[in-house]
Amino acid sequence: MSDTMVAASVEVTQDEEIPILYLQGVERHYRQGDETLHILNGAELAIWAGQSVALVAPSGAGKSTLLHIAGLLEHPDHGDVYIDGAATAILPDHERTRIRRNEIGFVYQSHHLLPEFTALENVLLPQMIRGLTRAESGKRAVELLGYLGLQARLNHRPAELSGGEQQRVAIARAVANAPRILLADEPTGNLDINTADHVFGALTQLVRASGLATIIATHNMELAARMDRRVTLRDGLVVELA
Numbered sequence: 001m002s003d004t005m006v007a008a009s010v011e012v013t014q015d016e017e018i019p020i021l022y023l024q025g026v027e028r029h030y031r032q033g034d035e036t037l038h039i040l041n042g043a044e045l046a047i048w049a050g051q052s053v054a055l056v057a058p059s060g061a062g063k064s065t066l067l068h069i070a071g072l073l074e075h076p077d078h079g080d081v082y083i084d085g086a087a088t089a090i091l092p093d094h095e096r097t098r099i100r101r102n103e104i105g106f107v108y109q110s111h112h113l114l115p116e117f118t119a120l121e122n123v124l125l126p127q128m129i130r131g132l133t134r135a136e137s138g139k140r141a142v143e144l145l146g147y148l149g150l151q152a153r154l155n156h157r158p159a160e161l162s163g164g165e166q167q168r169v170a171i172a173r174a175v176a177n178a179p180r181i182l183l184a185d186e187p188t189g190n191l192d193i194n195t196a197d198h199v200f201g202a203l204t205q206l207v208r209a210s211g212l213a214t215i216i217a218t219h220n221m222e223l224a225a226r227m228d229r230r231v232t233l234r235d236g237l238v239v240e241l242a
Helices: 063-070 093-103 119-130 134-147 163-174 193-210
Strands: 005-007 021-032 035-047 052-055 078-083 104-107 181-185 213-217 229-234 237-241
Touching: 021 063, 035 063, 035 078, 035 213, 035 229, 035 237, 052 063, 052 193, 063 181, 063 213, 093 104, 093 119, 104 163, 119 134, 119 163, 134 163, 163 193
Parallel strands: 052 213, 052 229, 104 181, 181 213
Antiparallel strands: 005 237, 021 035, 021 078, 229 237
């Protein structure tokens, strides 16, 4: 191992704050015909509130798998995911769903906005599903979209928005329910360089203002350099980049 890389440390002393997200000894394997693909082999990663982490690794290294497990969308074969110090592997599906809805926000490479609804409605709906009134949901949606520079686009449907605008709506939707963790999988991968820089800037500004614990998978080292930490995946392990 070179002197610029060290294994990602997750040891927490009694004097340290508990990480909001902690992947402990996570393993994930897939069967492909007669072959077993070992994607994660005891991966460990701890992230604290207000910390942004760039996950930089080549395609096929397991970035999406790591994010899916961290976001409780997949179960690890071994190991556990701790949210605010609480183990999640043994939880029933309805409890994992509750945690995803309340504690975790997701942003994908494709915005996945509902095409028949406006930008405002796309951000309003997750809050109403959680139980907020339309008035409460609408107020927060307007505030978020305005913060991301979309105050003039509230009533436009996705097809009427540019790619960068669509992705900023997706970011607003991801944080609409005030999650504590934000997971983003190549959120600027479909955008040109200038638009990607603008969207990434808006995302990191929102992350810092909200105190979110954030993992962003990206191939862009310039964008990754603007985050608090950078990690990669090597032989199924999380490795810290100095």
